[in-house]
Amino acid sequence: MKTKNRAGFSLIELLAVIAVIGILVALLLPAISLVKSKAQQISCVSNLRQLGLALQGCVADDQAYPTSATWSDRLQHEGLGGSKGPIRYLEKGVWRCPGAHFNRSIPSSEILLSYGYNTYGVLSVGNPTNGLGLLGHQGPKGKTPIRESEVVNPADMMAIGDAFDTSLDFMREPIKDFSKYNTLARHRGKANVVFCDDHVESPTLKFLFEDTSDAALVRWNRDHQPHRDVLN
Numbered sequence: 001m002k003t004k005n006r007a008g009f010s011l012i013e014l015l016a017v018i019a020v021i022g023i024l025v026a027l028l029l030p031a032i033s034l035v036k037s038k039a040q041q042i043s044c045v046s047n048l049r050q051l052g053l054a055l056q057g058c059v060a061d062d063q064a065y066p067t068s069a070t071w072s073d074r075l076q077h078e079g080l081g082g083s084k085g086p087i088r089y090l091e092k093g094v095w096r097c098p099g100a101h102f103n104r105s106i107p108s109s110e111i112l113l114s115y116g117y118n119t120y121g122v123l124s125v126g127n128p129t130n131g132l133g134l135l136g137h138q139g140p141k142g143k144t145p146i147r148e149s150e151v152v153n154p155a156d157m158m159a160i161g162d163a164f165d166t167s168l169d170f171m172r173e174p175i176k177d178f179s180k181y182n183t184l185a186r187h188r189g190k191a192n193v194v195f196c197d198d199h200v201e202s203p204t205l206k207f208l209f210e211d212t213s214d215a216a217l218v219r220w221n222r223d224h225q226p227h228r229d230v231l232n
Contacts, residue, residue: 037188040099044114044162044192045200047094051115051160052198054079064145065159065196067136068119072168099186102166116163116170122220122227124172132221132230134159152224154196161193161208162186172220175209195219 054075066074097114121132136143164178217226
């Protein structure tokens with residue numbers, strides 16, 4: 001007797017197809033993740049480039065760098081030409097790194113910042129009386145700006161970088177201290193930084209925050225000296 005042609009797949013054939021699809025997806029996911037991460041890094045570099053140009057505009061107007069208290073407002077309203085409004089602008093547009101995903105335990109009322117200003121220089125704990133960055137000079141009437149001429153090597157002085165602690169200060173801290181913010185995976189072991197001459201680099205986290213060589217330390221300080229004596 002002739003048997004009828006059967007339609008469809010048997011259970012074993014169906015399971016085999018599902019297994020093949022699963023293997024293909026497993027092989028593709030790392031590549032997709034890498035492409036996505038690269039796109040986010042490129043977008044972040046573009047953000048910092050725009051912030052660097054805005055900073056250059058402010059410096060050109062005043063022959064001085066904005067102080068730590070005014071830098072973001074100055075860049076937003078003068079350098080970028082944004083309208084004055086709520087401080088929540090710091091979570092949008094060029095101020096937001098697309099790769100920044102913060103710890104969900106942080107209160108929603110807290111402003112989560114993607115980028116910080118090099119205020120204290122190489123000092124791992126900020127000190128307003130002897131900051132080596134762009135904080136400003138502390139005086140009896142408050143801070144006076146760092147003059148443009150005080151930045152000895154603008155091409156090797158960091159101005160703004162990825163804020164892994166979600167604050168307005170870009171500071172040299174041990175990498176382990178950033179883990180509680182859940183931000184270290186942002187750029188696969190690197191950080192994006194714009195320098196005082198508005199060029200952007202992507203150094204490794206280790207070189208940026210833990211390397212104690214002269215090459216790593218001088219780029220934090222406006223006098224282009226390592227100041228290894230103030231390291232903790």
